[in-house]
Amino acid sequence: MLTEDQRNELVQAARTAQSQAYAPYSQYNVGAALLTTSGKVYLGANVENAAYPVSLCAERVAVFKAVTEGERQFQAVAVVTRDGGTPCGSCRQVLAEFTLDAVVLIANEAGEVVREATVAELLPGAFGPTNFNVQP
Amino acid sequence: MLTEDQRNELVQAARTAQSQAYAPYSQYNVGAALLTTSGKVYLGANVENAAYPVSLCAERVAVFKAVTEGERQFQAVAVVTRDGGTPCGSCRQVLAEFTLDAVVLIANEAGEVVREATVAELLPGAFGPTNFNVQP
Amino acid sequence: MLTEDQRNELVQAARTAQSQAYAPYSQYNVGAALLTTSGKVYLGANVENAAYPVSLCAERVAVFKAVTEGERQFQAVAVVTRDGGTPCGSCRQVLAEFTLDAVVLIANEAGEVVREATVAELLPGAFGPTNFNVQP
Amino acid sequence: MLTEDQRNELVQAARTAQSQAYAPYSQYNVGAALLTTSGKVYLGANVENAAYPVSLCAERVAVFKAVTEGERQFQAVAVVTRDGGTPCGSCRQVLAEFTLDAVVLIANEAGEVVREATVAELLPGAFGPTNFNVQP
Numbered sequence: 185m186l187t188e189d190q191r192n193e194l195v196q197a198a199r200t201a202q203s204q205a206y207a208p209y210s211q212y213n214v215g216a217a218l219l220t221t222s223g224k225v226y227l228g229a230n231v232e233n234a235a236y237p238v239s240l241c242a243e244r245v246a247v248f249k250a251v252t253e254g255e256r257q258f259q260a261v262a263v264v265t266r267d268g269g270t271p272c273g274s275c276r277q278v279l280a281e282f283t284l285d286a287v288v289l290i291a292n293e294a295g296e297v298v299r300e301a302t303v304a305e306l307l308p309g310a311f312g313p314t315n316f317n318v319q320p
Numbered sequence: 321m322l323t324e325d326q327r328n329e330l331v332q333a334a335r336t337a338q339s340q341a342y343a344p345y346s347q348y349n350v351g352a353a354l355l356t357t358s359g360k361v362y363l364g365a366n367v368e369n370a371a372y373p374v375s376l377c378a379e380r381v382a383v384f385k386a387v388t389e390g391e392r393q394f395q396a397v398a399v400v401t402r403d404g405g406t407p408c409g410s411c412r413q414v415l416a417e418f419t420l421d422a423v424v425l426i427a428n429e430a431g432e433v434v435r436e437a438t439v440a441e442l443l444p445g446a447f448g449p450t451n452f453n454v455q456p
Numbered sequence: 457m458l459t460e461d462q463r464n465e466l467v468q469a470a471r472t473a474q475s476q477a478y479a480p481y482s483q484y485n486v487g488a489a490l491l492t493t494s495g496k497v498y499l500g501a502n503v504e505n506a507a508y509p510v511s512l513c514a515e516r517v518a519v520f521k522a523v524t525e526g527e528r529q530f531q532a533v534a535v536v537t538r539d540g541g542t543p544c545g546s547c548r549q550v551l552a553e554f555t556l557d558a559v560v561l562i563a564n565e566a567g568e569v570v571r572e573a574t575v576a577e578l579l580p581g582a583f584g585p586t587n588f589n590v591q592p
Numbered sequence: 593m594l595t596e597d598q599r600n601e602l603v604q605a606a607r608t609a610q611s612q613a614y615a616p617y618s619q620y621n622v623g624a625a626l627l628t629t630s631g632k633v634y635l636g637a638n639v640e641n642a643a644y645p646v647s648l649c650a651e652r653v654a655v656f657k658a659v660t661e662g663e664r665q666f667q668a669v670a671v672v673t674r675d676g677g678t679p680c681g682s683c684r685q686v687l688a689e690f691t692l693d694a695v696v697l698i699a700n701e702a703g704e705v706v707r708e709a710t711v712a713e714l715l716p717g718a719f720g721p722t723n724f725n726v727q728p
Binding site: 210212265267269270271272273274275276277278280299301305306307308309310311315316 | 346348401403405406407408409410411412413414416435437441442443444445446447451452
Binding site: 206231245254256274311315316 | 612635639642646652661686723
C-alpha cells in the first residue's frame, strides 16, 4: 500500500524521467518510475528507432533496468505522458512476468493521476511464466 | 454475434492453423483464426526465431495477413494452445488498434473454449490510435 | 539465380503490395514480395500501431505468411519504399532464420533496384538456429 | 581506438553483467557492456518473457540505459555468451540508430574475443534516422 507521499514522489520521478526520452519519430515523450519491493526506484523513458518495431517504451526500460540489477518484484510504477496515455499491451506483459499486483499510476503532463489499476486488472488472465511452469 | 456454428468453425480453423507453427525453441505451438467483419477467415501460427524477440505470435500473423489484404475490422479471433493460454499483451495491443469489440475465443488442445472475452475486456483502457488522433 | 523477368516481376509485386500498407504514424509505406524456392510469391506491407514497438515491417509480414503456409526456404525478396530504404536489422534476422543465401532486391518508388545483396551479406555472422542446435 | 586494457575491462564487465540475465526460457545468458564516448560503461543482460517476442537482449538493455541517461554516442560494446554468439539483427539496428562506427567485441564464456567488427560492418547499409531526416 503506497502512501500519498510515495505516490507523489513516484509521479514526480516519472516526470523527471520523461525529459530523457528519445522520441524524434512520434514526438510522444513518456516517462516511467518503477518502485521495487526492496524500495528502490528505477527510471525509464521511451527510446525510439527509425525502424519503429525496435523502439522501446518507458515502462519497459525501467523494468529491464531493475531486473538486470537483481530486482524481481515491484510495488508500483508511475507513467507520465502528455495525455495520460496508458501502458501498451507489451509493457503490461513485461510487468506481468514479474508482479501481477503491482499498482500502475497513469498520469498526465500536469502530474495528475488520471487512472490507477493493478497489472492484473490491466492484463486480465495474463499469459505468463506458469504457462511454462517457470517461477520468476 | 457469432452463431454456435461460426464459433466451432473458427476454433477448428485455429486448430488446423496450429499445425503450421514454427516453434522449435518453445515447442509451444499456437494456432489462430481471425474472422473479419467482411466474413473472411485468416489463419495464423507462431513463428519463432533464435533471437527470441523477433518471434511472432499466431494471433498477430493472422491480423497482419488480414490487414495487408485490406481488412480493418474484425468480428472474432480463436486461439488454440495445449493449455488454453491467453493472447499475450502485444497481441491484444495489435488487435486493439483495429477493433476493441472483437470477441476472443481461447481454446485448449481439445478445442474447448476455456475463456471468452472482447479485446476491450482483455486490454482495458487500451493505448491506441486516438492517442495520436488517428482513425484506422 | 533469378532471371531478369523474375526480378522485374518480384519488384512489381512489391510495388503492388506497398499500396496495402497501414502506416498512419510514419507515412512510410513499404511493400515486399518474397519468392520461395517452391516458386510461390508472398506479399507483405508494413502494419503499424499506436504503440510503435508492435508495428511490423513489410518483409516480415511476407515471411510469416510464407512460413505459416509451410514454406521454409526462400530464393529472393524485393522491398520497395519511397527512397530505396534497406530492410531493418530485425527483418534481416527473420530472413536469416530460414535462408542466408536469399537475394534481397532493394528498390525505390520508381521500381529501380538501388541495392542488391544476399541476406548473409546484409547480416554478416548472423546469430541463428545453429546457436541452439536447431535445424529449421 | 580502444587500448588493450579498455578492451579487457569491457569484456570483463560484460561477463559480470551476464550473471544478471533473466533467461529461464532459453537458458542462454547474455551479458553486455557499453562504453560511451563520454567514458561511462553501461551494463546489460537479457530479460526474457513467457511471451517470447517481448523478451529483450543484453545489448539493447545496455543501450537503453545509456540513452535514458543522456548518452547518444558509443565507442564500443562487448557481448559475452557461452558460444561467442553475435548480436542479433535487432540489436545491431538499435546500435545503428546512434553510432555506426562503434566497435563490437564478441566474446565467449572464457572471455576470449572471437569476433570484432564495427556496427556498420555488422549491419551494412543500415536503415536509419537519415531515412526520416532525423539527427539523433
